[in-house]
Amino acid sequence: MRSHGVVVAVLAVVAGTGFDVSPKWPTRVQVFVANSGSDNVTVYDTRLGEVVATIGVGDYPTGVGAHPSGHRVYVANESSNTVSVIDTRTRSVVATVPVGANPFGVAATPTHAYVTNFGSHDVTVFDTATNAPVKTIPVGRFPHSAVAAPDGSRVYVTNNGSDSVTVIDPTAQAPVQTIPVGVFPSGIAISFDGKRLYVANTGDDTVTVIDTGGNRPTATTKVGNAPLGVSVTPGGRVHVANTGSDTVSILGPTGKLLDTVKVQRMPEGSAAAPDDSFVYITNTGSDTVSILDAESGKPAGSFGAGRQPEGVAVTS
Incomplete structure (x- = not known):
């Protein structure tokens, strides 16, 4: 296996989607799904x-x-060593950025995007206004995923081959700290207040909780088999996609395991809506995306994607 975001009582059901549409959303939300097997993005x-x-x-x-801002989405194309920049309003590719070898994860601050290059053990930084690469930052071995602090003050990168997280200072565009975590760290997410990081360790079936104040691990929680994607809701619930057990583990803010939910085959990506409505889980083995209620964790439907959906991001 390769390891490289109060319901009303009456709901209207949209035919063919398996999804209950409720007026939970204060704004329109779009879900962008990267389909590695069909070289496209489902919106x-x-x-x-x-x-x-x-x-x-x-x-x-x-x-x-x-x-x-929600106006751009960045898609890492692992085999072409590029990032596709998508305008979320026109739903079209507006730029293609060359990066390092085998890009996998992307995180963005208001001014820069950070791309983890799994094959070249570094991070490409490019300007989000011009889409021009400005820096290459060496990190640990086989960097997998990245996340930016809500205030843009730090970027965190999981190093799949070094069992660590690299902390990058966006002002200096340089690494400033390395945090030890579990085995084969893959997905990473940060709480909406920026105080906690959650790292899915694929090799030992755990999630490491990190206090960003001191950048120190505070808890390690056992989850399902081969956890990959992880996301955090505004309410503080953590959703971990366990690709080896076809489940999602739901944790509380401190890392306590609250529930385990069955989804479809080989869940890999996880993304939470910014309005605390739903969580979206890509199922690589069934070409679908499962929708979970952010508050209860209960399944709320699904929709079809392209072939082998992996990464997922939500914008509003």
């Missing part, structure tokens, strides 16, 4: 309850990251 509109676009990108798209 799902939550207000309409349907797929509204399929966007062709580079070869073997994996990770997806959203700009804080």
Whole structure:
């Protein structure tokens, strides 16, 4: 296996989607899913309850990251060593950025995007205004995923081959600290207040909780088999996609295991809506995306994606 975001009583059901549409959302939310097997991105509109676009990108798209403004989405194309920049309003590719070898994860601050290059053991930084690469930052071995602090003050990168997280200072565009975690750290997420990081360790079936104040691990929680994607809701619930057990582990803010939910085959990506409505889980083995209620964790439906969906990002 390769390891390289109060319901009303009456709901309207949209035919063919398996998804219950409720008026939980204060804004329109779009879900962007990278389909590594079909070289495209599926766009799902939550207000309409349907797929509204399929966007062709580079070869073997994996990770997806959203700009804080919601106006851009960045897709890492692992086999073509590029990042596709998507305008979320026109749902079209507006730029293609060359990066390092085998890019996988993308995180963005208001001014820069950070791309983990799994094959070259570094991070490409490019300007989000011009889409021009400005720096290459060496990190640990086989960097997998990245996440930016909500205030843009730090970027965190999981190093799959070094069992660590690299902390990058965006002002200096340089690493400032390395945090030891579990075995084969893959997915990473940060709480909406920026105080905690959650790292999915694929090799030992755990999640490491890190206090960002001192950048020190505070808890290690056993989850399902081969955890990969992880996301945090605004309410503080952590959703971990366990690709080896076809489940999602739900944790509380401190890392306590609250529940385990069955989903479809080989869940890999995890993304939470910014309005605390739903969580989206990509199922690589069934070409679908499962939708979980962010508060209860209960399944709320699913929709079809392209072949082998992996990364997922939500914008509003």
